[in-house]
Amino acid sequence: MGAFGDCYSDSELAVIFGYKKPAQVQSFLCSLKYNFEPKGETIRSFRRVIRDRTAHCLEGAIAAAAILENHGFGTHAIDLRMTGEYDHVIYVYMKDGLYGSIAKSRCPQLHGRPPKFETVEKLVRSYDSASQSAGAGLSSFALVDLDKIPRTNWRFGAKNLWKVPDFLDDAKH
Secondary structure, eight states: TTTTTTGHHHHHHHHHHHHOOOOOOOOOOHEEEEOOOSSSSOOHHHHHHHHEEEEEEEOOOOOOOOOOGTTTOOOOEEEEEEEESSSSSEEEETEEEEHHHHHHOOGGGSSSEEEEEESHHHHHTTTHHHHHHHHEEEEEEEEGGGGGGGTOOTOOOOOOTTHHHHHHHOOOO
């Protein structure tokens, strides 16, 4: 259990213990409703994603990080900067020396990738043709550690986490 084990609710622990592998977490995120933000923009914490049973891409990356950090994976996300209206954020992990991702999207081609990429750059490139078919192109990306975002409780926060997209926007590749 991660350093925050005592802070999780029973329902959060059920998710953490129920989904121990990246492929299981991807399936879990796919089972959640897509957050179309009907009442305005949101950036939900892991706690709120579990409570509300809905997520968009950034919220999905946050949830994946909170779940998988408890199983020996990191807390890294990649902001895929697109030429269209929206960026896409994915959770990235390494298994057996290869990179994979977990992602929530309205577009199935932008969901996660199994760990088969030798570099982060190759993983990111796998999203370029998929993003083009979704009407956007990949312009750049930034790899960030969610734990490096100052004064942001991305695991348990009750309010929207506006510092997370600001941190992603400021991150350079």
